Amino acid sequence: MTLPPVRYRNLDLLADAGRWSELLVLCRTPGAVGDSQRREIAHVIACEAPVEIAAAAVDFLAEERQAYIGPLWEVIADRPWAQLSPHLRDPRARHLAAHSRVLHGEDLSCDATLDPRLLGVPFSLEPWECTDWNAELDVTSYGRRGCGGMTMADFPPSLRHPRPLPPSHVQKVQHDAVALLDAMSPWITACAFRGTAWEAASAVASDRASRQGEEFTLEQAYRALVHLGAAHRPTGRPSGRLWAGCPSGTR
Numbered sequence: 001m002t003l004p005p006v007r008y009r010n011l012d013l014l015a016d017a018g019r020w021s022e023l024l025v026l027c028r029t030p031g032a033v034g035d036s037q038r039r040e041i042a043h044v045i046a047c048e049a050p051v052e053i054a055a056a057a058v059d060f061l062a063e064e065r066q067a068y069i070g071p072l073w074e075v076i077a078d079r080p081w082a083q084l085s086p087h088l089r090d091p092r093a094r095h096l097a098a099h100s101r102v103l104h105g106e107d108l109s110c111d112a113t114l115d116p117r118l119l120g121v122p123f124s125l126e127p128w129e130c131t132d133w134n135a136e137l138d139v140t141s142y143g144r145r146g147c148g149g150m151t152m153a154d155f156p157p158s159l160r161h162p163r164p165l166p167p168s169h170v171q172k173v174q175h176d177a178v179a180l181l182d183a184m185s186p187w188i189t190a191c192a193f194r195g196t197a198w199e200a201a202s203a204v205a206s207d208r209a210s211r212q213g214e215e216f217t218l219e220q221a222y223r224a225l226v227h228l229g230a231a232h233r234p235t236g237r238p239s240g241r242l243w244a245g246c247p248s249g250t251r
Contacts, residue, residue, distance in 0.1 A: 155224030
């Protein structure tokens with residue numbers, strides 16, 4: 001039986017045959033394929049190849065800011081950190097993959113090869129952070145042609161103990177954080193007000209008929225905030241963790 005030539009059009013055949021080393025060479029060879037094809041090949045390698053070859057593809061495209069479906073460091077992170085650690089070389093990709101493993105539930109705080117200062121986030125989930133976190137629902141899983149396991153950024157689904165919003169006459173003010181928050185997601189419109197939280201909520205409430213609200217803790221809202229603020233696209237797919245200046249030292 002004649003083996004299929006190593007070309008992009010034979011990607012699925014080559015992957016099914018386990019010809020990962022040849023696909024990695026194709027991915028790395030300048031001019032062999034276009035940029036979008038290279039990203040697709042690397043994605044399939046990161047999904048399915050033996051870990052040492054998958055890690056090599058991630059390292060090779062570590063500076064790539066576009067992805068076929070999701071960032072390669074997230075695609076490869078469905079494997080335990082003990083398997084990934086010996087093979088990932090690029091510091092940024094390595095640390096981002098480690099953070100993805102933390103979101104899967106691993107505690108990597110004792111790994112001396114990881115530097116929490118690089119991304120400014122600890123390598124374990126804080127107690128408040130995992131209150132409502134569900135790795136099966138809140139961490140994206142990948143296949144060759146798609147992804148799943150994501151939760152939409154919908155919070156709160158309903159008000160259990162609603163309170164009427166007060167009349168509000170607060171004025172918007174300038175704040176350095178507004179532009180930063182506005183840029184986090186196409187879903188976000190950031191505003192700053194001088195007044196109480198309830199007055200600010202009243203000023204931006206979209207439901208003018210009921211005008212009701214409820215207080216929630218950061219722990220309760222965290223899942224939705226991650227999906228909203230760390231999303232690469234308007235589906236709310238998470239690709240990381242949030243770190244905000246809250247009293248308990250939050251993500």
